[in-house]
Amino acid sequence: MPSTTEHLVSPKKQQASEQQPNMEALDINVDFNNEKNVLCEKIIRDINAVFLKDADLSSFEIIQKETNCNKSPVVHVEHNLGLESWCAQHVYDHAHRTLISHRRQSLQQQMRTLQQQQQSDALAKYLNVALLINPDVTTFWHIRRQLVQKNRLSINKELQFSALVLSIKPKSNEAFAYRRWLYSFQSADAIDWPNEISICERSADRCACNYHAWSHRQWVLQNAPCLLQSELMRTEKFIRKHISDYSSYHYRQVVLSRAYELCFYMPSSGQTDDQTQLDDLRELFAHYDLRWSELSDEEAMVQLLLPDLNRSSISAQRLRSFLYCCNIAAHDMRLCVEQRALYGPRDCFELHRRASLKFIVEQCVRLMTGLANGVYLPQASATQSLEFQSQLRKFDYASHPFLSAVRRVESELGDKHQRWCNLHLHFGYEERRV
Amino acid sequence: MVKLFALSVFYKGESEARLLKTTSDLQSFSFFQRGTVNEFMSFASKTIVERTPQALRQSIKQDTYMCHVYVRADNLAGVLIADHEYPQRVAHTLVTKILDDFTAKVSADQWPNGTEVSIAFDSLPIFLARYQDPKEADPLTKMQNDLDETKIILKNTIEAVLERGEKLDDMVVKSEKLSMQSKAFYKTAKKTNSCCSFT
Structure with missing residues (x-):
């Protein structure tokens, strides 16, 4: 060559x-x-x-x-x-x-x-x-x-040609970059975003850990927020099949934080939905030994996750999105445990479970502490991120009923997991020295 | 990737294994490769059945593929080719289930002389599609708890299954079932030590 x-x-x-x-x-x-x-x-x-x-x-x-x-x-x-x-x-x-x-x-x-x-x-x-x-x-x-x-x-012919190149080389960054360049001549409404997603999915399916395909997909998501709901569904299907391709898990984490950032939640269509919609969160409470029968309604769940929350400082939509996204994270935590039972231990399951746990804990802490200064969204800059880290360090987990239960139960998962919790969530477990 | 590629049922005769029914899903391979891949999968399945003793289960790894085979005491054999991430236990439970179904639908006197056309057994494609998700097999695995996983013999390459003195390279060259194109493919794939990197 x-x-x-x-x-x-x-x-x-x-x-x-x-x-x-x-x-x-x-x-x-x-x-x-x-x-x-x-x-x-x-x-x-x-x-x-x-x-x-x-x-x-x-x-x-x-x-x-x-x-x-x-x-x-x-x-x-x-x-x-x-x-x-x-x-x-x-x-x-x-x-x-x-x-x-x-x-x-x-x-x-x-x-x-x-x-x-x-x-x-x-x-x-x-x-x-x-x-x-x-x-x-x-x-x-x-x-x-x-x-x-x-x-x-013609631009359309060129889109087709670059897709053809991706059929022989799914990891071609040039081809993805070329597509983005072509789209810069078109208005966002005119672009067939679902088609773009399926090209990314096909490329990621053909080549594991396809960085270029997943970052292109992030670009699509950034430009087409209307895809959030379908992306949440599609990524779950993908990670169920590609169990050791962490790129796909990571993308799902990006979709989830984007959903939260945009205050996304699924409007409940009927009374039955209302009950089942937050089932994964209920089950998570049960996993943490919290009596979930008393937590059947949303109000009680908010009370548990965010006690003493000043309701006037937070919009109802934000709160719903919070519950919805935490429910997805809880769903993923359970999914990882189930997958582990079926396929045996794998890094991807462990890492994705941690990422989901981190999402729930961080969003809780952020809402509890950040409300005062209005910062409760995932941090945009490095300084904000550092600031949040220091808040996390100071946070008193013992005073929080849900998070203290999390802290207690998670400690049972071994030394390595404890060290991770200390490092990323500042759970403050005592380090066991050998 | 958790994926099933091919399912086949053989009758293990005295001199060679006879293919009774087979099905495959090769959508994940590129279009012009599918013919070659299909030939190799049947070639590997047949070869492995012929070299597996009666009443034995084997799982043979080749690159990223896994070939699960079970030859029953009555010489009926099932082969499942899957990705190496597909759970081994589920794979073997599925093979057992297919052979049971096959026995129920096709009487034993048809086996020694049966061909793909003469045997009436159409459930293989349904099995293949349904068990792409190993979760489907959950009730099945619970039913057949007697499957003893420790009795499955694991082999790391097809070479390890061959009898003394046999060489895969020679077998590929000699095989009448493989086309010229497949043989050329085997040669290049061996050179580059990978099955999908051309050019």
């Missing part, structure tokens, strides 16, 4: 390229005398034909085949495009050479190429092939951007 770190070629070859005679023909010079080049040109033309013919191309891949069987190496079945491996390197070399020779031209000449329909089409043809075989070349993505800016490539 050729080097993946192409750098933008500066126009230092200006004089040399200006001497080239065939200005009216293609700037992209192809030596048709060479048999190999002719073959590569043909393959690239075949691939381009598939692109033109099939508007719903969904995947690209390289098919392992070591020898040329005298058939076209371009396979197109049910919206899937395949290229046989024996020719991939030659085709890539050819496309790469052509594109680099384009970049070596003077800036004016490059611009001329981009502006003329025929030549920019030819350029796009090489770009398609080169990027599908090797999606890591920033220079090539850059030429695509130039073509989009000159209106030579």
Whole structure:
């Protein structure tokens, strides 16, 4: 594979390229005398034909085949495009050479190429092939951007192309970045966000710990808060299946704190819902030996979680969102324990349970102590975060009925867990020294 | 990823194992790989059944896949190919359950000469879809508490199942069930020591 770190070629070859005679023909010079080049040109033309013919191309891949069987190496079945491996390197070399020779031209000449329909089409043809075989070349993505800016490539087609690149390389940061760049030309209302989520999900499913896919998804969530409810559902489904992919657990934690930040809760539709909606929280109370039969209504739960709360300083919505989000965290804590029973101990279960516990404890403390100065949302800056840490350190857990029960029961989970609680929640367990 | 890929029922004859019924879910593989993967899964299943003694359970790990096999005393055998994260206990309970169902629906005299077409047993795809979530198996596992997990033999590669003197590479080359493309795939996959990194 050729080097993946192409750098933008500066126009230092200006004089040399200006001497080239065939200005009216293609700037992209192809030596048709060479048999190999002719073959590569043909393959690239075949691939381009598939692109033109099939508007719903969904995947690209390289098919392992070591020898040329005298058939076209371009396979197109049910919206899937395949290229046989024996020719991939030659085709890539050819496309790469052509594109680099384009970049070596003077800036004016490059611009001329981009502006003329025929030549920019030819350029796009090489770009398609080169990027599908090797999606890591920033220079090539850059030429695509130039073509989009000159209106030579349509945004919708480009979204489709980058999705195709993600089908062969689900971890392609370039492709995700390109999508974000394309969306900057569209208004947020016009964007098909659910489709974007499913692209992220597909990429994360194909490649575990896919940082680029999950951070792209965070970007989507940031721009489309309307997805919160479906994201809460989808992420649970995902973590149930991908039990050791912590990236997905982390994303769920992000969704949860975003939900709380935006004061999200599910409006209860009927009387039955009201009862079952906070069931996980009730069960959590039972787990902490708190008599849950007395805690059947919301009011009693608020009393337990936030005793002596000054109701006038907090909106009803904030309170509902608080209960709703804590309920989800409680649900996740139980889920982690159940998963552990089924699959055996795994770091992900342990870590996610801790993160959920931390969410509940921190939100309680934040509401109890932060209300006075109006800071009860997750901290935005580092200083706020430090400030909260010091508040957590000073917090008197013993005076709080729910948190003191949490502190008592959690201590049974072993030394390691105790140390974690001390470090992150300042539970102040006594350290046992050996 | 917790996932089931393939389920198959074999009859273990004297010279070779006979495939009676099989089903697979290969959606998670890329389109052009599916044919090859399918061939390899049947190849591995057959090979393993032939090398598992009667009345024995084995779980064989190969890369990130796990092949759970149970050959009953009456030579009926079940193979389940799953991801290595799929709980082993559930996998074996499921194989037992499938073989029980199979015995109830297909009489034993059909086994030695049966083919995929002649055997009427259509529940495999239903099992495969339903047990993608191992929680589904909860009541099942409770029912069959007699499954003794300590009796399942664990092997770390397919090579470990082969008999003395046998080599997987040779078997792949000789196999008539594998296409040229699959053999080429095996060669490259072995070179790169991974099954999904091309180019």
